[in-house]
Amino acid sequence: MKLPSSRGPVSDAVITALSQGPHDFTAGDPDSDDDLHLALFVLYELHYRGWDGVDDTWEWHPGLLGLRARLEAAFEAELRRLPVPGDTGDVPHQLIAMTREPGGPSLSGYLRGRAGYEQFREFATHRSVYHLREADPHTFAIPRLSGAAKAALIEVQIDEYGGGTAARMHQEMFKETMTALGLDTTYGAYVEVVPWQTLANNNLMSLFGLHRRLRGALLGHLAAYEMTSTGPNRAYGNGLRRLGGDENATRFYDEHVEADAVHEQIAAFDMCGSFCAAEPELAADVLFGARCVLTLEDRWAGYVLSRWEQGESSLRI
Structure with missing residues (x-):
């Protein structure tokens, strides 16, 4: 890069x-x-x-x-100024409640029904910064966990990495979407043109992943990601099909609809629930990590949609 x-x-x-x-x-x-x-x-x-x-x-x-x-x-x-639930007695159900809260403007809804082809290309450009290394930031947590929480995280990550088959790795599958959209699949090719809101979303994962003290926040981040993935990815796939995308173009999104429906239960209960039972003093950090990703994703989506509503690109061009 x-x-x-x-x-x-x-x-x-x-x-x-x-x-x-x-x-x-x-x-x-x-x-x-x-x-x-x-x-x-x-x-x-x-x-x-x-x-x-x-x-x-x-x-x-x-x-x-x-x-x-x-x-x-x-x-x-x-x-740290973001509001986090004070009740940490039932973290899995707190996560469910947080991920069902009304968020900001629906970027997935816009992409499903209204976005033009160039706007969908922009969306994939933003997301490429993460998707071309998808799962890597969360993998930093594996050696920092033990027992049931570690096993649950590994179960999620095995799917993310294609069960050991390179072509099924989500990182590789996203390249098919990028190729169908005429985008450069080189790792990090679009760091130059994405705004700071996109970089902040990626930096959040690295902040949590590279600090052992924030391992709870990293698990909360991953759980919130998985628990808010199925509906948006269905919308992304349908939006791309509406714009003429074929099976190869939409495979990445369709795969996430199926996989993340399972992952959300594993992440909330088996991973975060087990982690909080083993390290209850870090339960608040799990909720903090979830709040951070939900807030920053809403901020990024709001920025992208505001630029499009003004008839402008959401990229630095």
């Missing part, structure tokens, strides 16, 4: 540094959400597949880690 263009002083400092060999590094403060979330995304990617031409030893460079900690603190402080 090629390093993107900077969006402010901090992302510029990070990208400039990574273009060189490891050396002493310092940076100031971000001047915008764009700057903060691009810098954080670039830093997090060092723990995934990395950047073209960037020395791998940057991954654990003290200067970059210090900056990442400051950016994470600012991001987490914003997230």
Whole structure:
């Protein structure tokens, strides 16, 4: 993946540094959400597949880690202001209630019945930043769990990774959708053009995944994702069929309708329920993780729809 263009002083400092060999590094403060979330995304990617031409030893460079900690603190402080249910006695049913709350404007409904072809391409462009590494952030939790919660997470992840068959990996299946839409399937090809709201959704997963103390939040994030997936993915598949998409184009969405109907029960009860029984002091973190993803996804959907309603692209073009 090629390093993107900077969006402010901090992302510029990070990208400039990574273009060189490891050396002493310092940076100031971000001047915008764009700057903060691009810098954080670039830093997090060092723990995934990395950047073209960037020395791998940057991954654990003290200067970059210090900056990442400051950016994470600012991001987490914003997230901690979100309201979370105070009752943690029955987390699975709290998750069910949270995921049934009325959210923001329905992006899935718009894509099902009203979106034009170019708008659907934009939607897939946004989602490619996550779907081309789908499941990877949540896999960080596996060695941090034990017992029933660990087994349940692995059960979900096995499906995400295609049961060991490369062509059935959700990461690979999304490439078929992108190919049908005429998009570049290269990993990270569209980081350059997506807005900070898209990057923030991805950074949220990495924040939770890379910190053991936030393992409960990561499970809540995954549970909320799975529990709000079936209906939207059915809408996405039907919307793409309406626009002429064939079986290959819609296979990714159709697969999620079937798989996530099972995953939502496993995630809520077997994974989060078992985790909270074993570590009840982290039950509030599970609900916190769910609240974060529901809120940030609503914010992103609202941004995309507002741009389309104004007749403008939701991408940075």
